[in-house]
Amino acid sequence: MDFxxxxxxxxxxxxxxxxxxxxxxxxxxxxxxxxxFPLENIRLLGENGLMGIEVPGEYGGADMDPIAYVxxxxxxxxxxxxxxxIMSVNNSLFCNGILTHGTEAQKQKYVRAIAEGSxxxxxxxxEPQSGSDATAMRCRAVKQDDGSYKINGKxxxxxxxxxxxxxxxxxxxxxxxxxxxxxxFLIDTDKPGFGRGKTEPKLGIRASATCEIEFNDYIVDAxxxxxxxxxxxKIAMGVLDAGRIGIASQSIGIARxxxxxxxxxxxxxxxxGQPIGAFQMTQAKIADMKCKLDASLLLTLRAAWLKGxxxxxxxxxxxxxxxxxxxxxxxxxxAVQIHAGMGYSKEMPVERYFRDAKITEIYEGTSEIQxxxxxxxxxxxx
Numbered sequence: 102m103d104f105x106x107x108x109x110x111x112x113x114x115x116x117x118x119x120x121x122x123x124x125x126x127x128x129x130x131x132x133x134x135x136x137x138f139p140l141e142n143i144r145l146l147g148e149n150g151l152m153g154i155e156v157p158g159e160y161g162g163a164d165m166d167p168i169a170y171v172x173x174x175x176x177x178x179x180x181x182x183x184x185x186x187i188m189s190v191n192n193s194l195f196c197n198g199i200l201t202h203g204t205e206a207q208k209q210k211y212v213r214a215i216a217e218g219s220x221x222x223x224x225x226x227x228e229p230q231s232g233s234d235a236t237a238m239r240c241r242a243v244k245q246d247d248g249s250y251k252i253n254g255k256x257x258x259x260x261x262x263x264x265x266x267x268x269x270x271x272x273x274x275x276x277x278x279x280x281x282x283x284x285x286f287l288i289d290t291d292k293p294g295f296g297r298g299k300t301e302p303k304l305g306i307r308a309s310a311t312c313e314i315e316f317n318d319y320i321v322d323a324x325x326x327x328x329x330x331x332x333x334x335k336i337a338m339g340v341l342d343a344g345r346i347g348i349a350s351q352s353i354g355i356a357r358x359x360x361x362x363x364x365x366x367x368x369x370x371x372x373x374g375q376p377i378g379a380f381q382m383t384q385a386k387i388a389d390m391k392c393k394l395d396a397s398l399l400l401t402l403r404a405a406w407l408k409g410x411x412x413x414x415x416x417x418x419x420x421x422x423x424x425x426x427x428x429x430x431x432x433x434x435x436a437v438q439i440h441a442g443m444g445y446s447k448e449m450p451v452e453r454y455f456r457d458a459k460i461t462e463i464y465e466g467t468s469e470i471q472x473x474x475x476x477x478x479x480x481x482x483x
Contacts, residue, residue: 147218178354294319
């Protein structure tokens with residue numbers, strides 16, 4: 102096995118690390134407090150190829166592989182989880198699906214703007230009454246005589262919804278067919294019939310704007326159907342496989358930041374005449390944090406490698422996402438515990454890491470859903 106990275110992969114990692122340390126890290130606390138969308142920083146990521154890492158050059162991207170994406174995501178997430186959430190949606194959920202299922206015209210129109218950072222993309226699957234049960238969606242798209250579709254309904258928890266120019270939307274075109282009656286559409290939010298709700302006041306990743314969106318007799322042309330009618334659920338599940346690699350990478354970045362802050366703290370903080378890192382109970386926590394962090398990274402790189410090789414990676418992506426997200430939450434928890442009272446204070450960044458960590462166990466499929474995916478793929482039982 103070869104664990105070395107290519108020169109190109111290390112280059113994009115270095116670019117991401119530099120932007121993270123020079124621009125994102127210093128502004129993270131302020132954006133967390135204000136909840137303001139970090140548009141200038143996101144444009145900078147786009148200008149440096151980080152909003153379309155796996156997007157071919159002819160569509161404005163960096164033309165790199167999934168491993169490069171993992172390395173870059175970890176760096177951005179270690180500086181601020183909210184920035185990495187925006188980056189993950191644009192790369193994994195928006196661009197990936199269109200590159201896989203879109204026409205040439207769709208790639209040129211929708212992918213280029215997102216990959217270059219001149220516009221923001223979003224992914225709309227969840228509804229107020231349907232989260233893990235995506236087939237229960239009520240958003241309807243009714244085909245018109247001219248081949249267009251009239252869309253009505255709501256979507257909730259849409260990351261980047263308040264600022265997105267383009268959205269990959271999933272709506273029911275034939276309710277009688279269940280999952281096979283869902284179709285994917287490409288939405289321009291500047292057209293009539295599209296509306297946005299209030300920005301959600303979230304626990305963590307606060308600079309990643311999230312809102313409910315609504316469609317009232319919104320007309321989408323036949324040219325803006327992604328894939329074929331009735332293929333929406335299949336497209337969504339494939340996109341979420343890739344998205345889970347992104348969230349696993351985000352989890353590693355948050356966890357790494359919490360671990361590094363804790364490692365520095367246990368060397369400096371003294372109790373009973375010695376650094377608290379000298380106490381065995383603290384050392385046990387440090388060892389466990391390190392093991393979980395390294396295991397998460399290796400599992401995520403495995404899933405990314407399989408994706409890059411064009412091999413099936415559904416189970417491996419779920420294993421990586423489940424392991425990394427739960428490790429992230431555990432490491433952030435231990436970081437707060439080791440910092441004690443200071444860990445509970447907003448004066449220390451571990452408090453933010455703790456709040457940001459929780460969402461990694463929820464979006465792109467909850468931990469419970471990951472366990473179902475893994476177990477069903479392993480047993481073949483449904």
